[in-house]
Amino acid sequence: MARVEENKLVKRSALLEAAFALFVERGIIRTSIADITKKAGLAKGTFYLYFKDKYDISNKLIARKTADIFNQSVEALRKCPQDCFEDEMIFLIDDVIRQLNHDKILLNFISKNLEWGIFKNAIMEQTEEIGLDVMDYYQDMIARSGKRFRDPELMLFMIVELVGSTIHNVILFKEPVTLEVLKPELVRTIRLIIRDQEMDGSID
Amino acid sequence: MARVEENKLVKRSALLEAAFALFVERGIIRTSIADITKKAGLAKGTFYLYFKDKYDISNKLIARKTADIFNQSVEALRKCPQDCFEDEMIFLIDDVIRQLNHDKILLNFISKNLEWGIFKNAIMEQTEEIGLDVMDYYQDMIARSGKRFRDPELMLFMIVELVGSTIHNVILFKEPVTLEVLKPELVRTIRLIIRDQEMDGSID
Amino acid sequence: MARVEENKLVKRSALLEAAFALFVERGIIRTSIADITKKAGLAKGTFYLYFKDKYDISNKLIARKTADIFNQSVEALRKCPQDCFEDEMIFLIDDVIRQLNHDKILLNFISKNLEWGIFKNAIMEQTEEIGLDVMDYYQDMIARSGKRFRDPELMLFMIVELVGSTIHNVILFKEPVTLEVLKPELVRTIRLIIRDQEMDGSID
Amino acid sequence: MARVEENKLVKRSALLEAAFALFVERGIIRTSIADITKKAGLAKGTFYLYFKDKYDISNKLIARKTADIFNQSVEALRKCPQDCFEDEMIFLIDDVIRQLNHDKILLNFISKNLEWGIFKNAIMEQTEEIGLDVMDYYQDMIARSGKRFRDPELMLFMIVELVGSTIHNVILFKEPVTLEVLKPELVRTIRLIIRDQEMDGSID
DNA sequence: CATGAATGAGAATTCATTCAT
DNA sequence: AATGAATGAATTCTCATTCAT
Secondary structure (H helix, E strand, O other): OOHHHHHHHHHHHHHHHHHHHHHHHHOOOOOOHHHHHHHHOOOHHHHHHHOOOHHHHHHHHHHHHHHHHHHHHHHHHHHOOOOOHHHHHHHHHHHHHHHHHHOHHHHHHHHHHOOHHHHHHHHHHHHHHHOOOHHHHHHHHHHHHOOOEOOHHHHHHHHHHHHHHHHHHHHHHOOOOOHHHHHHHHHHHHHHHHHHHEOOOOOO | OOHHHHHHHHHHHHHHHHHHHHHHHHOOOOOOHHHHHHHHOOOHHHHHHHOOOHHHHHHHHHHHHHHHHHHHHHHHHHHOOOOOHHHHHHHHHHHHHHHHHHOHHHHHHHHHHOOHHHHHHHHHHHHHHHOOOHHHHHHHHHHHHOOOEOOHHHHHHHHHHHHHHHHHHHHHHOOOOOHHHHHHHHHHHHHHHHHHHEOOOOOO | OOHHHHHHHHHHHHHHHHHHHHHHHHOOOOOOHHHHHHHHOOOHHHHHHHOOOHHHHHHHHHHHHHHHHHHHHHHHHHHOOOOOHHHHHHHHHHHHHHHHHHOHHHHHHHHHHOOHHHHHHHHHHHHHHHOOOHHHHHHHHHHHHOOOEOOHHHHHHHHHHHHHHHHHHHHHHOOOOOHHHHHHHHHHHHHHHHHHHEOOOOOO | OOHHHHHHHHHHHHHHHHHHHHHHHHOOOOOOHHHHHHHHOOOHHHHHHHOOOHHHHHHHHHHHHHHHHHHHHHHHHHHOOOOOHHHHHHHHHHHHHHHHHHOHHHHHHHHHHOOHHHHHHHHHHHHHHHOOOHHHHHHHHHHHHOOOEOOHHHHHHHHHHHHHHHHHHHHHHOOOOOHHHHHHHHHHHHHHHHHHHEOOOOOO
């Protein structure tokens, strides 16, 4: 990579990190472009060479941070193979929860955005940059499991939404229960959902 | 009630309705206090006699609208008694989804907020004003059912979060599936959750 | 005095005292009519039944507080007769300084206003209400002294301005010297001024 | 100096001059930032690139204008050497009074502020910008005089306060006497103060 | 007399965006 | 590519004053 190109990446990263620090510190609304460039040690005008506006950088950030989480969990799963699809899913969810519980700032920033639209966009956009396609990986997991599910994407959707929306309150406010209480119940429920979605499984 | 007090209620309502219309039309950020008062036909300063700022009126609005939805569904359930607790829950959820599917504007406004913190605050605050305590009603439903659950509040929490976070994407963006596809799966999953939470029930 | 009249005086006093407390606490500019009436336990509109605006009450207050100081010092002088005009003046000044040094809040409020225009207005206006005419008293002091001065009013003016403007800095900021250091020098200087103004006295 | 830096100085000065004109015309309270920038031919936001708020520019202005007066009088004294310290002081005071009597607008703006705190701050801050240290000059005058005073700073303090607080009323309102009447008395009094402060001098 | 809801002009301040250097 | 001075629209919020009750 040319020296110039490297330099541009450095500046882009500086802006992203500065924005992240400020967004979690005082919220997106209360953060101005000037704040971001000042923290990044760059001039105000420079911002516009890399991002369209505050919401552009915010989306890029959610995408990057969300992908980071998943990549790390997938990596952990690779190092620690599980016996079956169900266990692999539980392992991934458990690892994501562990990461978010450890980094509450990050959780606060992305949890409200751990929903389908952003989730998919995040995964898609990052695919190019980072080279990991979580959706591909998910399809792979299903293929390897040898099982067939009524609607694999819908299943993932429900699981992601259930996990994402419950842990936010639980980790940040311990409401209505603590994480220790929630987790086993969540695991039970997810196993129920997976089994129920298996083509041979039945509800009654 | 004195004439003056009546008048104040009218103005408060005018502000709430104007704010609601604008918030759903162009979002909270893009709505100014001036917009709200202008639409309500009042002077700018009058706003501050009733609400602290934009976020105050927004919270009051979410509380009021959320409570309205639940009250209406509870009312519908009263007129249409169900056989068992499980069916009552499904009925309520079905009715809430029906209302939100019918009024997408309302859905867009509150769906992101149909989460535990706001949900409970909404119910609490509205209890005084409106005289219906949804939590009481829920306890009542459980008592009438004659069943015992491991953690009734946690159960409700998971159901509310699962429903709230899935229908937002599905109704508004038809992503990743349509409502017609989601609903039966959601109903199945909720029945699974309820049965799994029954004290006699077991996962395997 | 009729009950109604008494009541009006009570309200007027409540407003004056509330205004004083707020003016010294946060300054005139940062105090609103609403603040004053709220602190006085009255309705906003009531303010306008007693005062024209914020500056009206501020002037009345300076007048009242300044007159209080002088009245008290004159009273002290009555109880503690001095031998000659010069000593009487020093006694009065000493007592005023003592009062202001004791009540720095009051000092802060009136010291910048202890100047001729307000001083005279204060004395004049209060004359009616309180029944003590400081200027009359001053004339009286001079008459009793048996001395003649080149310009008695000018002499008083210079003394009042010199004392008023020096003690403000000295008491509040101890700048450029402390009150203990200033006072003997001030007394010396005032004696010089008085002697110099005596018709028989000469500068060279 | 770079073109940009020059331009910034021009804008800063434009704001200061516009503010001064408006402050003396209608008072600080009745002047808005918008008024200032409009008069300076700049955009409202530009104000905040140079000053924190109205009180910031007001203080800078007092400092600058006060220093201007003193510098001019010191310059006049240089061109017109006096025989002794006492005469030099009288010359300076006379020149300051002459300037203020000539420019009543300026007098009205700074006279209330011709007191110790601001006076010293003004002198200090301006020292850097303008390169004249009035306090140094004063020390110099004393050194050259060959005389010793009990407390030179206290002496200056009393003189500045006496002159500053008396001429305000006298020049602007001719109260309680005209400037013609006041000046000889003031000169007499100042000579008395200086002589009384001389280490060999005595009050009796 | 007293109240306090309502007004709306007006003030301070912020900030995304542009553009000359 | 990078800068940062300048812009001015937009927004929030205050508050003196009025007036119907």
